[in-house]
Amino acid sequence: MKRAWPVLVALSILGVGLLLTGVMENRYVYFATYVILQYIVLATAWNILGGYTGYVNFGTPAFFAMGAYTATFLMLACKAPFLVLLLAGGLISGLLGLGLGYLTLRLKGVFFSIATLALTVVLQTLIINWEFVGGAKGISIIRPATILFFSSYSKFLFMVMLCLATGAVAIARWIERSWIGQGLAAIRDNEEAAECMGVPTLKLKILATTLSGGLMGMAGVPFPWHVTLIEPGSAFNLDYAVNSLAMPMIGGTTTWLGPLVGAVLLGAAQQVATVTISSELNLLIVGVVLVAFVILAPEGLVGLVRRLVKREHA
């Protein structure tokens, strides 16, 4: 029964979420939790590549927006059902990740990171010039009146994101505990040595970039319905890059728990700050906290707590 309990935890989280949609009506709660859950997916996905293998990806907005725009395109072109959109968004962004994986053959370290940033801008320019999906001014999305058995569309989106977040964390946890995670950690520590010891570095890197990209893309699919207006400026927002990188950095990059803790803390703090102070100021806080953590506590909150616990025992 030891292997069954993570599955039980995941199922009970989804069950509680479903129960909540039955009793809770406050729309803002769903809106705010949706954003935090979305950051859990993005941070966890970023960490599969950035935290486990050490390749810093600044291109989160590119993958996120590719998911959102794939969904928009399919919805406009053939009114595809939501599940198809979700899979298609994940597939397209996953393919983009696959391409990025091959790029790691030539580009390491800083050059890789700059290339991901360049990729984001190139894709954004393409979308800006593509009139079918709204071009630079964007396009409004109308939410369907009814969906399954949910009494409002926000509840449905919340449930979709809850499933994605649970799935992403489960995948990250599974990778970390399997031989794949050990191979990725070997790449992070010394890629050449890992290759020499027989670790299939290219295959593993491609797996990490594809999974990471695909998850980011799936997180982007419900975005047009969440904001009801999709335009390149908000879909390719650099805030996603900063947040998806800051959250694992703050939580701790070596475990699946790190991005989860970072996303919940930083995401919730941002939601509170947006309402009570201003959205500009909350971004400033993210920047300052990120710089403080990267200088003072590079192993993140999870690492800090572990160090404290060890000291108590010693």
Add this chain to the structure above:
Amino acid sequence: MFSFDLLGNAVVAGILLGGFYAAVSLGISVTFGLLDVANIAHPVFIVAGAYAVYAVNTAFALDPILAGLLFTPLFYGLGVVIYRIYYVSFERAGEQSLRGLVFFFGLLFIAEVSLSLAYGVDYRMVEAPYIGRSVSIGPIGISLRLGVPCVVGLLLTLALYLFLSKTFYGKAIMGVSQDSLALRLMGANPIQIKTIAFGLGMATASLAGALLIIIVPIEPSMGREYIGRVFAITVLGGMGSIGGTLAAALILGVAESLTSTFSGPSWALAVSFGILLLALAVRPSGLFGR
């Protein structure tokens, strides 16, 4: 319909733009090309320099370029402080590349948000007698709004080139990028040399900012567009070669100008980032690689 006048004007405008791009890229050429410090926040500091120039220009009607020069010591100091923090936190521990990159990404964000908190997101511009005037040679018109920054950019490039190749400190900076142990054996402190070089790179940001605000009205998040441009130019120019930087800047300027003339301005940005991606994928050592 194809017109040679249009082509000629586009090429000339591109060359003028290239002179300005050279000035914008010099800072990265020194910090990233020579010191291997990936200061991706540099373009935002250029925008910060432009705002400083804007503040002085609106308050005292001072010439923007003069104002930019006036701010260079301040930016030099800022560079020294940032490099010290970077050195103590990352470089000394040998963990510079990735955590250092995240550090600069955080700085980029902090600087950008601070600017938009202080000045809002409205476009700002400066006043100077040469803005809005132009001279024409035959069918080719040269707008002084582009011409003056190009001349200043070329002078800045020349000055930096002479400094790096003729003076003691300049040669030491070139040396520290190649072999810091040898430099230490020659009796110079590599950390001190790197601090000076980083400060120098940052000091170019205020002058580049002055040129920026002469050419276009500015807003806080503008630096992002220049990240791709400056890294494309630095990589294409061969990492730290000043002559290469100038050549790459001119190539990029002409390419962008031709694109925006013949396919529309919304494509121009994709050109620089596309060239960067291509350069990174095909020839990471640049056109004029060492």
